[in-house]
Amino acid sequence: MKLVAIMSLDAYRDDLHGLLRDREIEVFSELDIEGYHQSSAAGTAPAWFGGGAPPTDSTLTWAFLDDTQAGHLLDAIADFNERRDPERPVRAFQMSVDRAV
Numbered sequence: 701m702k703l704v705a706i707m708s709l710d711a712y713r714d715d716l717h718g719l720l721r722d723r724e725i726e727v728f729s730e731l732d733i734e735g736y737h738q739s740s741a742a743g744t745a746p747a748w749f750g751g752g753a754p755p756t757d758s759t760l761t762w763a764f765l766d767d768t769q770a771g772h773l774l775d776a777i778a779d780f781n782e783r784r785d786p787e788r789p790v791r792a793f794q795m796s797v798d799r800a801v
Contacts, residue, residue, distance in 0.1 A: 701764055701765070701766060701767075701796075701797040701799060702764070702765050702766070702767060702770035702794040702795065702796060702797060703762060703763075703764055703791070703795045703796075703797050704762060704763050704764075704765055704770050704773055704774070704791055704792060704794045705760065705761070705762045705792065705794075705795075706759075706760070706761045706762070706777065706791070706792040707733070707735065707758060707759070707760050707790070707791040707792070708758060708759055708761070708790040708791070708792060709735070709756060709757070709758055709759075709788055709790075710732070710756075710758055710759055710782075711757075711785075712759075712790060713759055715761070715780065715801075716736035716761060716790065719773065719776045719777065719780065720761075720763070720773070722776070723732035723767065723769060723773055723776065724769075725763055725769060725773065727764075728761055728762065729762055729763070729778070730759055730760070730761045730762075731759065731760045732757070732758075732759060732766055733758045733759065733760050734756070734757070734758065735755060735756045735757075735758030736756070747783050751787065764797065764800070770794045771790035773792070774792055775795060777790050777792045784796065
């Protein structure tokens with residue numbers, strides 16, 4: 701089992717829900733969050749922690765999935781990112797779940 705977490709702009713919420721629906725992922729959780737996008741001091745790479753930049757409406761979505769569903773979802777997100785603004789990609793990761801009750 702995998703825990704898949706997805707961080708995205710709120711503007712992508714409907715698209716993300718479509719990706720989940722198309723992969724028959726019916727159970728997930730979602731939280732509205734404030735995201736930050738700020739360049740590093742060198743100006744060459746985005747910094748992970750905001751400091752002074754106004755927040756962006758974002759979402760954090762997560763689901764517990766079997767290995768196959770998790771892989772298909774991450775592949776779909778990678779494809780989605782190829783068609784979007786490279787400065788504002790959807791971020792997703794998976795973690796193994798060793799035990800669940």
